[in-house]
Amino acid sequence: MKDQGNVFIIVAAVCIFALLLPHIAAAQQGKVIELSFGTAFGVDNPFSIVDAKWIAKIEKETSGRVKIKPYWGGSIIGAKDAMEELRQDAVDIAFANPSTSRSGFPILKASYLFFYGADQRVGGKVFKELLKEFPEIEKEYTGLKVIAWGGSTHQLVARKPIRKIDDLKGARLKVVGDISASLRDLGVEGMSISNAEVYVDLQKGILDGLLTPVEAIESLKLAEVAKYVTLINFYRSHSGTRMFNLTKWNSLPPDIKKVFEDNIDWYGQETDAEFDRRNQHAIDSGKKLGVEFIPISKEEMAKFYAPMKKYALIEAQGLDAKGLPGTKILNEAQRLIKLNSN
Numbered sequence: 103m104k105d106q107g108n109v110f111i112i113v114a115a116v117c118i119f120a121l122l123l124p125h126i127a128a129a130q131q132g133k134v135i136e137l138s139f140g141t142a143f144g145v146d147n148p149f150s151i152v153d154a155k156w157i158a159k160i161e162k163e164t165s166g167r168v169k170i171k172p173y174w175g176g177s178i179i180g181a182k183d184a185m186e187e188l189r190q191d192a193v194d195i196a197f198a199n200p201s202t203s204r205s206g207f208p209i210l211k212a213s214y215l216f217f218y219g220a221d222q223r224v225g226g227k228v229f230k231e232l233l234k235e236f237p238e239i240e241k242e243y244t245g246l247k248v249i250a251w252g253g254s255t256h257q258l259v260a261r262k263p264i265r266k267i268d269d270l271k272g273a274r275l276k277v278v279g280d281i282s283a284s285l286r287d288l289g290v291e292g293m294s295i296s297n298a299e300v301y302v303d304l305q306k307g308i309l310d311g312l313l314t315p316v317e318a319i320e321s322l323k324l325a326e327v328a329k330y331v332t333l334i335n336f337y338r339s340h341s342g343t344r345m346f347n348l349t350k351w352n353s354l355p356p357d358i359k360k361v362f363e364d365n366i367d368w369y370g371q372e373t374d375a376e377f378d379r380r381n382q383h384a385i386d387s388g389k390k391l392g393v394e395f396i397p398i399s400k401e402e403m404a405k406f407y408a409p410m411k412k413y414a415l416i417e418a419q420g421l422d423a424k425g426l427p428g429t430k431i432l433n434e435a436q437r438l439i440k441l442n443s444n
Contacts, residue, residue: 133167134166134167134168134169135164135167135168135169135354135358136169136171137168137169137170137171137194137195137350138170138171138173138178138193138194138195139153139157139170139171139172139173139193139194139195139196140172140173140177140178140179140184140187140188140192140193140195140196140197141153141172141173141174141175141176141179141196141197142175142176142179142180142181142184142197143174143175143197144174144175145174145175147321148317148321148373148376148377148380149197149343149373149376150172150174151376152369152372152373152376153172153197153344154172155372156250156344156365156368156369156372157170157172159365159368160361160362160365163361163364163365164358164361167358168358168361170195173193178192178193179192179193179196179198181199181202182202183202183204184196184197184198184199184202185198185199185200185202185203185206185246185345186203186204188246188345188347189245189246189347189348191347191349191350193347194346194347194350195249195344195345195346195347195350196344196345197343197344198246198342198343198344198345199341199343200242200243200341200342201214201278201280201341206242206244207242207341208242208420208421208424208426209236209238209239209242209421209426209428209431210239210242210339210341211280211417212280212414212417212418212420212421212428212431212432213339213341213431213435214278214280214281214338214339215280215281215284215410215413215414215417216339216414216417216418216431216432216435216436217229217337217339217435217439218407218410218411218414218436219407219436219439219440219443220337220439220443221255221335221337222253222254222255222335222337222374224337224439224442224443225253225337225339225340225439226253226340226374227438227442228435228438228439228442229251229253229339229340230251230340231434231438232431232434232435232438233251235434236427236430236431236434238426238427239431243342243345245347245348246342246345246346246347246348247345247346247347247348247351248342248344248345248366249344249345249346249362249363249365249366249369250342250343250344250366250369250370250373251340251341251342251343251366251370252340252341252343252370252373252374253337253338253339253340253341253374254315254337254338254377255315255335255336255337255338255381256313256314256315256334256336256337256338257313257314257315257316257331257332257333257334257335257336258275258311258312258313258331258332258334258336259311259312259313259314259316259318259319259324259328259330259331260273260310260311260312260328260330260331260332261304261307261310261311261327261328261329261330262310262311262330263330263332263394263396264311264330264332264396265332265396265398266398266402267288267398267402267403267405267406268405270285270288270289270290271288271289271290272289272291273289273290273291273310273311274290274291274293274308274309274310275290275291275292275293275309275310275311275312275313276292276293276294276295276300276303276309276311276312276313276314277290277292277293277294277312277313278313278338281410281413283409283413284409284410284412284413285409287409287412288405288406288409293309295309297318297322300312300318300322300324301322301323301324301326301327304324304327304328305327311328311330313334313336315377315380315381316331316381316384316385316388317377317380317381317383317384318384319331319384319388319393320380320383320384320387320388321380321384325387325388325391325392325393326391328393329392329393329394330393330394330396331388331393331394331395331396332396332398333395333396333397333398334398334403334406336406340370343370343373344369346362414432415429415432417432418431418432
């Protein structure tokens, strides 16, 4: 009789649990997931404007089940070490630039050379194809989940007019390290300085110019100290720009993950659109301030890209030696660039 009583208790407990299970699931379903978002940029930065739109979009599409608290202006995460800080749980989601990471990302850093000849429209299309074809690209983001990919178009902002590539000889330019060797072959001295130093260095003549999105002539007030913009349309290839800490990402329910994943393309496209608006506004305001915008021929741009071909091949072979498909990525990138540029 005692055994029968125990069986009855167990059966009753199972039945009660079965009845409660839907309610427990519903309670979990309705629980608000609070996430933090960190960026080194201020609230008025083009990136941050899109981040705010994205936060509102995610919260709406999850019916309020996700709440994201933003921390602007480096209040919780910096710029240079954002990747490492994100991995170390300083924040759940962040704007992070992998090119500033102290280590890792060999494919990404080589890709700044691999895409020579592409503008952002073609380059972005090619990058998406490569991302699908070569899983090694996304595997570089160890401990992270990329939720937005972005690239940028850089122009040459300078104190003196650059009308042909030979005019670059002897110039001191703020550049990203990845293309320093290529520019050195053109007679350019590459300088690594922060954006905060650019205005004063241009003003003093320490710096002759820089490669940057043209919106910088407005946002950094460079139009006051650099009156020439050569329209080289240099595409700085796509990379992850916003990312989740992987542990936090893995803790999310599948339906919530789907909302984030469904917005990956939107996040990148909206960022591109915001920079297009900012760039055009900067051009319009720059003209009023006496800035000259200088077009450059395809023949001159071929001279600009010529040394990149050499260094791209060197980088590709270096990746090959590490067991990564460097030459395959380079060759496929160039094949797709030619195919999509016609």
